[in-house]
Amino acid sequence: MGVIKVGTSSWADQMLIRSGWYPRAVNTPAGRLGFYAERFPLVEVDTSHYAIPLPETAAGWVNATPPGFTFDVKAFRLFTGHHTPVAALPAELRPAGGSSRIRWRDLSAGAYDELWHRFHAALAPIAAADRLGAVLLQFPPWLTRGDAAKRRIVDAARRCRPWRVGVELRHSSWFTDDAVVDTVTFLREHGLSYVCVDMPQGHPSSVPPILTATADLAVVRFHGHSAAWASGDKQEKFRYAYGAAELRRWSELLRELADQCAELHVLMNNCCGDQAQRDAARLAELLGVAVAGQPAGA
Structure with a gap:
């Protein structure tokens, strides 16, 4: 059986900080990450989706964590086709014009290449310390299956190399009965890790949780099953506690x-208060896997 690492999709979310999960004396960004890393061996970096971090910031993350700790880092949203506020780009790379939001095609080739260069520079301290698990390419819900979409995925993945790459697809066309085998085969042929998501079903953005490995690394993210998924309210969207029976069943599947x-x-992504941390700890115990610095069952 492969190595299993359990963690959450945030360590600095304001709702988590306000929940009281961190002791009052742990009140700095580095202190919180260090406290988190004493309890879990894995975390997802979400802030990199919204803006490319500075290398000094990433170096600070490394310094706050022990050897063996792992960061899965979301790619900058412009790289995966999301509409991106111009303000999220470095001032010198912003395109001329009055648009407040852009897509990757709105940039010159040189500016786009430079953004990728800065993304690599940002992750370099994490990779150099052997703490980079994978880059997560989370594509938008409107990326429908097709040859153009596959080329887009392959190009983004190529730009992430030599790092491992996880791909999260969020349009149901990739998972219809006549497409799912092709989707899995496509990812496997390109050495890309399929990112499985447990989420509410029956919504336009819903995709099924298909448990399969397409590379040496597999990734499963848990959103929960909130009835308010389509509300647009982030706090309510992820307000969900996994029950004991659900976690036991998932431990078997995992x-x-x-x-x-x-x-x-x-990765538990039901980030409302400290629910993700609580569910991650319960799931790790069911799986019998170690938390950072402690043997399983400690």
Whole structure:
């Protein structure tokens, strides 16, 4: 069975900070990350989706965590086709014109290449310290299956190399009965890790949680099943506590998935208060996996 690492999709969310999960004396960004890393061996970096961090910021993350800790880092949203506020770009790379939001095609080739260069520079301290798990390419819900979309995915993944790449697809066209095998085969042929998501079903953005490994690393992200998923309210959208029976069943499924790969990353993204941390700890216990610095069952 492959190595299983369990963590959450945030360590600095304001709702988490206000929840009281961190002791009052742990009141700095570095202190909070260090406290988190004493309890979990894995975290997802979400802030990089909204803006490319500075290399000094990433170096600070490394300094706050022990050897063996792992960061899965979301790619900057412009790279995956999301509409991006111009203000999220460095001033010298912003295109001329009055638009407040842009897509990647609105940039010159030189500016786009430079953004990728800065993204690599930002992640370099994490990779150099052997703490980079994978770059997560989270594509928008409107990316429908097709040859052009596949070329877009391959190009973004190529720009992430030599790092491992996870791909999260959020349009149902990739997972219809006649498409799912092709989707899995496509990812496997290009050495890309399929990112499985547990989420509410029956919504336009819903995709099924298909548990399969397409590379040496597999990733499963847990959104929960809030009835308010389509509300647009982030706090309510992720307000969900996994029940004991759900977590037991998922622990069985995750062990089976870990038999298909060298490493499995499990990330709780029901980030409302400290619910993700609580559910991650319960799931890790069911899986019998160690938290950072402690043997399993400690």
